Amino acid sequence: MSSANLTRAEAEQRSADIEVHAYDIDLDLAVAPDPGATGFASTTTITFLSAGEDVRLDFIGEAVLAVMVNGQDRDLDGLWDGSALHLTGLLPNRTNRVQVRAIAAYSRTGQGLHRFVDPVDGETYVYSHLEPADARRVFATFEQPDLKASMILHVTAPVGWSVVANQEVGSQVPVGDTALRTTFHPTPPLSTYLVAVCAGPWHHVHDLWSQRSETSPLEVPLGLWCRASLAEYLDAEELFATTRKGLDLFHDLFGFPYPWGKYDQLFAPEYNIGAMENPGCITFNEKYLFTSRPTRQELAQRAGTILHEMSHLWFGDLVTPAWWDDLWLKESFAEYMGTRAEREVGFDEAWVAFAGARKEWAASADLMPTTHPIAADIPDLEAARQNFDGITYAKGAAVLRQLVAYVGEDAFFAGARLYFTRHAFGSAQLVDLLDALEATSGRNLRAWAEQWLQTAGVDELEVVGPEPGAGPGVLRLERTSPDAARRPHRIAVGLYLPDGDGHLARVRRSELDLSGDGAVVDLSLDPLGAELRGGGPAAADVWARPHLLLPNDDDLTYALTRLDPTSRATALAGAGGMVDPLAQAQVWSALWNDVREARLPAAAYLRAVLDHGGRLDSRDEESATTVLPRLVACVGTGIADYLPEVLRAPAWADAFDGAWRRLGAARPGSDQQLAWARAVVRFGGQVGSADADVVAAGLRSLVQEPGLAGLEVGPELRWGALVALAALDRVDDEELDRALAADPTAAARAHRLTARVARPGIETKQWAWDELHRSPAVWSNEEISAALAGFAVASQRELLTGFTPGYWAGLEQVWGRFPNEIAARLVSGLFPAVNEVDPDRPAAEHEVPAAARDWLATRSAAPAALRRLVVEQADAAERAIRAQQGVLALLAGEKG
Ligand SMILES: [Zn+2]
Helix, strand or coil: CCCCCCEHHHHHHHHHHEEEEEEEEEEECCCCCCCCCCEEEEEEEEEEEECCCCEEEECCCCEEEEEEECCEECCCCCCECCCEEEECCCCCCEEEEEEEEEEEEEECCCCEEEEEECCCCCCEEEEEECCCCCHHHCCCECCCCCCCEEEEEEEEEECCCEEEECCCEEEEEEECCCEEEEEECCCCCECHHHCCEEEECCEEEEEEEECCCCCCCCEEEEEEEECHHHHHHCCHHHHHHHHHHHHHHHHHHHCCCCCCCCEEEEEECCCCCCEECCCCEEEEEHHHCCCCCCCHHHHHHHHHHHHHHHHHCCECCCEEECCHHHHHHHHHHHHHHHHHHHHHCCCCCHHHHHHHHHHHHHHHHHCCCCCCCCCCCCCEHHHHHHCCCHHHHHHHHHHHHHHHHHHCHHHHHHHHHHHHHHHCCEEECHHHHHHHHHHHHCCCCHHHHHHHHCCCCCCEEEEEEECCCCCCCEEEEEEECCCCCCCCEEEEEEEEEECCCCCEEEEEEEEEEECCCEEEEECCCCHHHHHHHHHCHHHHHHCCCCCEEEECHHHCCCCEEECCHHHHHHHHHHHHHECCHHHHHHHHHHHHHHHHCCCCCHHHHHHHHHHHCCCCCCCCHHHHHHCHHHHHHHHHHHHHHHCCHHHHHHHHHHHHHHHHHHHHHCCCCCHHHHHHHHHHHHHHCCCCHHHHHHHHHHHHHHHCCCCCCCCCCCHHHHHHHHHHHHHCCCCCHHHHHHHHHHCCCHHHHHHHHHHHHHCCCHHHHHHHHHHHHCCCCCCCHHHHHHHHHHHCCHHHHHHHHHHHHHHHHHHHHHHHHCCHHHHHHHHHHCCCCCCCCCCCCCHHHCHHHHHHHHHHHHCCCCCHHHHHHHHHHHHHHHHHHHHHHHHHHHHHHHHC
């Protein structure tokens, strides 16, 4: 195993051996704008108490120039292995002072100190992203979260640049005529992955938040930062408003004053994830600055992200998980608190989006063979990097929501406050949180934690029919579990009936505890259904009419829902007409679960979405549109992966036509109109050659003047249409170049790359394949993702079969050659797709899963993180084959 992949055992040992007092980090970015400068000088001085005479110090970069231990220069021979410095001869039980002078490398992968040149104005920007273990790509460090220390940062940067870091600027001194050395105030004790440095000619605006309480006045300076060329898209008023509301809210709930001084939020280019909670310097993906008109759902999502990060300033930054096993301690909390707070800052539909999209992310991860408990077992750093998944975030948050219900809101937040007080500026584990919550709630939580946090998998709930021997409306609910964990559920079951307008409205609801394999649901006694009570003719009649029974009504627990056959038929005919937006989101999830489990042909789901997905006759437009993008994405996956080859081309044409029809019917200027326009673009690029001319004409008319009344055609739609036209082979290089000349931004450059690679033609694909495999990478992280999006156009799978042998042969080299972030994208993005399916051959014996199994069997020594990706991709392939076989069997039955 590479020494870069630090293990938990090594980290625990190091934590026992040393106590770190302070870091002094000096970075020289004075010549960062010079593309010839591949690296920057990084000098780190660390003072720490050591029990023994030796310790490992982490650094990955271009060179180590000098190492000084307690004032004495060390011989560099054999000291550094490329990722770790093996220090010896320390003074035991004394404070040691180690200084490392090194050259670190600018990154183009988003890991470490990323450097970006803005094509609009030629300006250079750098920013750091260090989680989970890339601080060592910027400075010499003890790379583990529980070794916290105060950090002093000095950054030399060109005159005219701003440098933003975790704390306020302390002092500045000129270095020659062209550079300025900035020293920042020392931080409170901080984990190394939370250090932030962002330097460049940023555009910035400022404001101030102060606490309303008169007893403990607190003022927090607020800042917003973005590239100069994006200044017009920085909607500061809205961003500051959300930030202020969030700070009010979290001060009320957490009762611990914001401990990090100022609150800067910076939008960074080519950012790998949504955002990162560096204290005092939170970095965001700059896609959150909208260059095209955003939908309300996108604004809600951004608010949720701002609040997610904000809650981390307490859960994660103030009290940090000791090791990555307990990543959930911060991420589940942030996901829960972010969603909760999103609702409180004005997005009532926050839990609808959570139920309709985020929980789907959790369930799909939980259904894979690589599922894991929320409180995970993370043996090393490569595993840590993969643990930022749907289980850690969304399942954890859903389970926390149950915990809040279980112990009560007051006890939950009192427990949180106790936890902050006990562990402020330190680190913690699961047991520390349980201790605090038990102290404030008086409840024993060990059994609950074992059943919910320390087991893997997801239960499925289904109403299976009338309870034998009971009266009308008394039903039997059953659960199927992947294990014997018997997680306790508090659930509700709702009964929905069509009203006079054809809407589905709830008429009865029953809440119950489920601890065994099943439970009795008594819907005959519910006061909501008073007029139907008593077992008379009216009540009996209900069960003969179209109705919908929804297990896990109100989304109280974390479980998959399986609709009974009558309810499924009702849902397919009119889920979009459900009055309650949360129930509507859940019903769509249940239908998608059926598609994924090969119980419902994808075509039926597709028809339902195109007929009434996001229908506007539900109570409010916002909520109906909240889940629409998710439904459109599921339609795409459904056709590409869950329909047999023979049906795909007509299904893409149907999807395009259906989206076009819904687009035409949408209110001008509405989010619905925009959502369906995006769907038109998405489906249009996939249609077969027979439909290509008509579809291409439609796409062009969509984005050309005068266009559709009310539809704002921004760069996103315009480039989306060009990518689709490229996939249909209806656009040439000159047109793409003209479009880029008119919109010379970084985003446009990435879109142009997607479009170029999306064109059908083996030479194009071969070119992209070769470029993607070049090492060192010629493309940045963003460009690699853009190229992968164009490479894997679903309707071009036949073209790609020739790359399969090379994929399997080169996997380990790819993993070894590229940083994890890039390697993972290549491994997943180039994974061979399932094309033809044999109805009679077991799914596992098809070519793709069989090749994956062979690879896994013969590469037992391959890194665990790489194996995990292959296992997951192979599982998805098998799932697709089973779904396609289900459809083929139906077709055969119809013919026979
Ligand atoms: Zn987070």
